Amino acid sequence: MTQLAKLTIHEAHDKLKAKEISAVELTQAVLQNIEKNNPKLNAFISTCPEQALEQAQKIDADISRNKTIKPLTGIPLAPKDIYLTRGLRTTCGSQILHDYIPPYHASVIDRCLRDGAIIVGKTNMDEFAMGSSTETSFFNPTKNAWAIDRIPGGSSGGSAVAVSADLCLASLGTDTGGSIRQPASLCSVVGLKPTYGRVSRYGTIAFASSLDSMGPITKDVQDAAILLNAIAGHDPKDSTSVNKPVPDYTKALGQDIKKLKIGVPQEFFSEAISSDVRAAVEKAIDQLKTLGAQIVPIELPSTKYAVATYYIIAPAEASANLARFDGVRFGLREKAASLDELYKNTKTKGFGTEVKRRILMGTFVLSSGYYDAYYLKAQKVRTIIQNDFRKAFETVDVIAGPVSPTTAFKLGEKISDPLQMYLSDILTLSTNLAGLPGMSVPCGFDTNTLPIGLQLIGRAFDEETLFKVAHAYEQSTGWHKMKPGL
Amino acid sequence: MITKSTVTYIANLAKINISEKELPELTQQMSDIISYVETLNELNLDNIEPTAHAVDTSNVFRDDVVVEKNIIKEVIKQAPQSEETFFKVPKVL
Numbered sequence: 284m285t286q287l288a289k290l291t292i293h294e295a296h297d298k299l300k301a302k303e304i305s306a307v308e309l310t311q312a313v314l315q316n317i318e319k320n321n322p323k324l325n326a327f328i329s330t331c332p333e334q335a336l337e338q339a340q341k342i343d344a345d346i347s348r349n350k351t352i353k354p355l356t357g358i359p360l361a362p363k364d365i366y367l368t369r370g371l372r373t374t375c376g377s378q379i380l381h382d383y384i385p386p387y388h389a390s391v392i393d394r395c396l397r398d399g400a401i402i403v404g405k406t407n408m409d410e411f412a413m414g415s416s417t418e419t420s421f422f423n424p425t426k427n428a429w430a431i432d433r434i435p436g437g438s439s440g441g442s443a444v445a446v447s448a449d450l451c452l453a454s455l456g457t458d459t460g461g462s463i464r465q466p467a468s469l470c471s472v473v474g475l476k477p478t479y480g481r482v483s484r485y486g487t488i489a490f491a492s493s494l495d496s497m498g499p500i501t502k503d504v505q506d507a508a509i510l511l512n513a514i515a516g517h518d519p520k521d522s523t524s525v526n527k528p529v530p531d532y533t534k535a536l537g538q539d540i541k542k543l544k545i546g547v548p549q550e551f552f553s554e555a556i557s558s559d560v561r562a563a564v565e566k567a568i569d570q571l572k573t574l575g576a577q578i579v580p581i582e583l584p585s586t587k588y589a590v591a592t593y594y595i596i597a598p599a600e601a602s603a604n605l606a607r608f609d610g611v612r613f614g615l616r617e618k619a620a621s622l623d624e625l626y627k628n629t630k631t632k633g634f635g636t637e638v639k640r641r642i643l644m645g646t647f648v649l650s651s652g653y654y655d656a657y658y659l660k661a662q663k664v665r666t667i668i669q670n671d672f673r674k675a676f677e678t679v680d681v682i683a684g685p686v687s688p689t690t691a692f693k694l695g696e697k698i699s700d701p702l703q704m705y706l707s708d709i710l711t712l713s714t715n716l717a718g719l720p721g722m723s724v725p726c727g728f729d730t731n732t733l734p735i736g737l738q739l740i741g742r743a744f745d746e747e748t749l750f751k752v753a754h755a756y757e758q759s760t761g762w763h764k765m766k767p768g769l
Numbered sequence: 770m771i772t773k774s775t776v777t778y779i780a781n782l783a784k785i786n787i788s789e790k791e792l793p794e795l796t797q798q799m800s801d802i803i804s805y806v807e808t809l810n811e812l813n814l815d816n817i818e819p820t821a822h823a824v825d826t827s828n829v830f831r832d833d834v835v836v837e838k839n840i841i842k843e844v845i846k847q848a849p850q851s852e853e854t855f856f857k858v859p860k861v862l
Contacts, residue, residue: 386843480824493822522829523822591806602783609784612856616849622861626784639785640795643776644802646783660809662819667812669820702801718823743824 287312288449306357310339330404356399361451364405376420379633389486407441428767433691436466443470461711464723468686468736479718480525483518491600508532535750541575546679550586559729567726589713595661602645682740690733725762771800
């Protein structure tokens with residue numbers, strides 16, 4: 284029965300439509316898997332089995348009355364705990380929100396539910412999305428299903444593990460500096476960061492408002508296209524969401540890539556990249572060549588400044604966004620004799636170490652006397668980074684490279700050296716700074732059977748080309764069919 | 770560059786208490802991070818416009834029409850302390 288949990292969205296949809304399986308059976312299979320394997324993986328912060336089964340029953344009643352079944356109808360999803368879900372606890376991985384019950388849904392959640400998706404729970408994450416290993420979560424780390432002494436990546440680690448271990452059929456993560464792509468690559472699942480503004484951010488807890496992107500984490504490329512179809516599009520409640528029509532992304536699948544030019548930046552293959560990662564990614568790029576694409580060496584010289592730029596801009600924006608968590612209107616409130624003490628006692632107790640560090644960094648770079656020296660400078664470098672990509676896309680259609688310099692490291696290995704942790708983000712940060720779409724698709728394993736992902740970066744609003752290339756690559760290999768032995 | 774008193778000052782701006790015990794390590798870490806991000810000083814940034822927003826959108830306006838959203842009851846439910854529709858806090862001064 285738990286075999287049903289192994290299905291992809293499109294496989295489950297076909298079976299539901301053919302009435303071979305019911306939404307209740309599918310949801311039960313997923314819930315059983317969660318019960319069996321979540322205790323050792325800790326992928327979930329909250330689960331809602333009763334509501335999920337209630338929803339599934341409603342969906343089955345609709346299906347029996349021959350109501351239209353959309354691609355997401357009856358599909359068990361597990362969104363990252365950064366998406367507000369009305370009536371269901373949303374914590375953002377933090378003690379400061381450990382009891383928070385939102386009064387409304389995120390727009391993205393609304394869209395999925397209106398299409399008949401079933402939420403089975405909320406997945407674990409680095410606190411306020413600040414981290415690359417899911418180790419900063421107040422609710423303890425999530426373990427990588429491929430090796431439980433290793434990190435799953437972050438900040439959407441719970442989502443990536445839930446998908447890789449069949450604890451849901453798909454998830455929604457967020458990506459501010461790589462937080463969808465990196466855990467997807469470390470867990471051998473597909474992760475898509477859409478173009479900034481492609482998907483509404485309304486109702487998702489903000490980390491860095493000019494960088495945050497909402498996107499799918501799925502078992503294969505087709506599922507990512509299905510989910511993006513459901514969530515993409517203009518939202519009047521998010522004034523940064525772009526009013527551009529949404530194509531049917533599934534139409535980009537099954538296309539050949541013969542005329543495409545794939546740019547390979549030399550800066551993405553420095554000595555910091557481990558030999559296993561380099562070998563797997565180079566082999567994947569060779570495979571793209573075999574499939575008919577033209578491989579073009581390119582340069583992205585500003586890559587070396589991405590970490591510095593990001594770790595000025597993101598903490599600065601975070602320090603503004605997290606000011607609202609002050610104990611006044613919602614969330615944790617500590618005892619205090621004055622308002623000033625209320626703020627201090629609540630924030631001191633409620634925020635973890637990494638969050639505090641970033642708030643302080645952000646406050647510092649925005650403070651009087653330092654704004655020009657740091658924040659303004661970083662914004663100018665952001666222009667240079669965007670220009671580098673613009674130039675590259677004059678000669679190529681897609682950029683390819685690794686997602687992470689290494690495969691999953693051990694739990695506890697980097698958490699006490701923040702700068703080391705930050706440097707591991709070097710390959711994904713510039714995509715967010717430039718607002719571009721990026722995808723991670725499984726491309727192999729290292730000698731310890733730890734997953735490696737191929738990163739594809741596209742032009743703004745050209746997710747279709749990413750899907751074209753990713754799907755062609757995926758279908759010519761078998762990586763997406765491999766599962767961790769649990 | 771970043772001294773313990775810088776950290777204490779910034780912490781006060783950010784309304785976070787940093788204990789005497791935490792202060793030395795935090796000061797060192799922040800100092801290391803700031804030194805690292807200063808690599809941006811290698812670049813010539815004259816005549817470069819700053820980018821605040823990656824995608825080309827500018828002021829997005831809507832008509833000044835009231836849209837009723839009766840969620841005051843649900844919102845006040847979340848308040849740690851409230852009275853009618855007011856959030857209650859300790860005295861300000």
